[in-house]
Amino acid sequence: MSRIGKQPVVVPADVKIDIKGQKITVSGKNGILERQILPELEITMKDQEIIVENRDNSKRTNAFRGMTRSLIDNMVTGVNEGFKKILIVEGVGYKVNMSGKTLTLNIGYSNPVEFPVPEGVQINVDGTNKIVVESIDKELLGLTSAKIRGLRKPEPYKGKGIRYENEHIIRKVGKAGAK
Structure with a gap:
């Protein structure tokens, strides 16, 4: 299992997240970023945290889970701090x-x-x-x-x-x- 992918992405109070299907939009004081997520992954928002989960247990999907979590974390950091x-x-x-x-x-x-x-x-x-x-x-x-x-x-x-x-x-x- 991906150790990075298991960790939730903490979202600051001034950052807005919009999840529609496989598209995530992150907006903050510096701008707006969008990204398409692979269909093998599922993104949920709970208590100001984004959680990335697998829909199957293949090695490829697990690798993409950690990468996707890091990309979302970079999006949140970018729109907040740059x-x-x-x-x-x-x-x-x-x-x-x-x-x-x-x-x-x-x-x-x-x-x-x-x-x-x-x-x-x-x-x-x-x-x-x-x-x-x-x-x-x-x-x-x-x-x-x-x-x-x-x-x-x-x-x-x-x-x-x-x-x-x-x-x-x-x-x-x-x-x-x-x-």
Whole structure:
């Protein structure tokens, strides 16, 4: 049995849950999120708690139970508090600018890279080397942050590139260190 799936999702007082069949809608002070749930799972609301239960006892359904419970918990947290990731741009001459709904990155290529910001994501630039990505949807936030990081991944010799704030890059010794 899924240990995560057995735990109920506690819903804060200012978050509204609407369950219609296999569709769950979560609304709060930051916005509204919707998700379709697999037909093998059943969602019930009891005393400000959401409970996810299996309709059969297959291993696949049990795995999806834990995942669905985590997704619903992320939806509740997102509409109540929101999520944030910070990216650091390191390198000589590397700069980041935000203009409208476009993030412009000068990251060592011959031309600047234009990154269109998807709907539902807010990006702020602190200084010239710090990108703050915020969203109520944790899945969309992670995907957007990974795409930005993928434009220039950090390299192991000088550490240049785009990395997450708490990410540790293992440095390698160059040619001079081989002697």
